[in-house]
Amino acid sequence: MTRVLMISDIHGCLAPLKELLSEMNYQPDADKLLLLGDYVDRGPCSRETVDYIMELMQCNRVIALKGNHDQRLVDWVRSVDGTVTDRFLAHGGLQTIHSYCKITSELSTEGFEQARQEIGRHYEHHLAFLDSLPLYYEDDQHIYVHAGLNPNYPNWRDQPAYDFMYIKEPFHRSPALRNKTVVFGHTRAVELHGSPDVWFGPGKIGIDGGCAYGLQLNGLIHEGGSYSTLCIQNSLQEEM
Numbered sequence: 001m002t003r004v005l006m007i008s009d010i011h012g013c014l015a016p017l018k019e020l021l022s023e024m025n026y027q028p029d030a031d032k033l034l035l036l037g038d039y040v041d042r043g044p045c046s047r048e049t050v051d052y053i054m055e056l057m058q059c060n061r062v063i064a065l066k067g068n069h070d071q072r073l074v075d076w077v078r079s080v081d082g083t084v085t086d087r088f089l090a091h092g093g094l095q096t097i098h099s100y101c102k103i104t105s106e107l108s109t110e111g112f113e114q115a116r117q118e119i120g121r122h123y124e125h126h127l128a129f130l131d132s133l134p135l136y137y138e139d140d141q142h143i144y145v146h147a148g149l150n151p152n153y154p155n156w157r158d159q160p161a162y163d164f165m166y167i168k169e170p171f172h173r174s175p176a177l178r179n180k181t182v183v184f185g186h187t188r189a190v191e192l193h194g195s196p197d198v199w200f201g202p203g204k205i206g207i208d209g210g211c212a213y214g215l216q217l218n219g220l221i222h223e224g225g226s227y228s229t230l231c232i233q234n235s236l237q238e239e240m
């Protein structure tokens with residue numbers, strides 16, 4: 001029986017990711033691994049996390065989806081004039097800059113611009129990788145997506161890329177799909193049911209444990225028709 005392992009919102013928390021995969025007894029040759037996006041920002045090791053995920057994906061049983069933070073990093077570095085800088089910095093981008101550029105001094109506007117160009121020069125392979133990631137994946141029983149599905153689209157596949165990466169309440173409030181359960185991240189479980197543990201709603205499962213906020217990295221396992229969960233408590237200090 002193939003196991004499907006699901007993890008979301010790693011946000012540069014590489015040590016908890018490695019620990020979780022080991023706790024889950026991840027077997028690359030046998031398990032399917034679904035990563036639901038947001039590999040960068042907020043946590044301490046964005047660059048190393050992207051490297052590690054690219055490495056994991058040498059195995060064709062690994063599927064990594066694109067999250068809004070992954071897209072924003074690409075957009076920021078590739079933008080002509082750095083217009084996305086404010087939004088990037090407001091959502092944990094500073095930690096990403098430190099991870100990629102090893103800058104120790106206080107960053108000025110000029111510094112941010114230098115960092116942007118430096119990442120563009122040396123990490124185009126990361127940007128191309130993140131940019132190439134799909135917005136969803138589905139199998140017989142599940143739809144996997146970073147943020148959710150917009151209930152206003154009769155066929156959810158037609159919804160804009162933005163909805164796949166950003167949607168919140170309209171999705172949480174929407175009725176379950178008839179035949180598939182949606183597994184998603186993006187909205188922290190603590191906002192859905194007051195606990196960082198995996199949220200099992202009708203036809204929806206929210207797995208973002210809020211790791212980069214000092215909560216936990218959740219792992220969801222689907223095997224033989226039933227679910228189990230594991231989590232790693234995060235202590236960011238250890239990694240800094």
Ligand SMILES: [Mn+2]
Nearest residue numbers: 038067068186
């Ligand atoms: Mn997100």
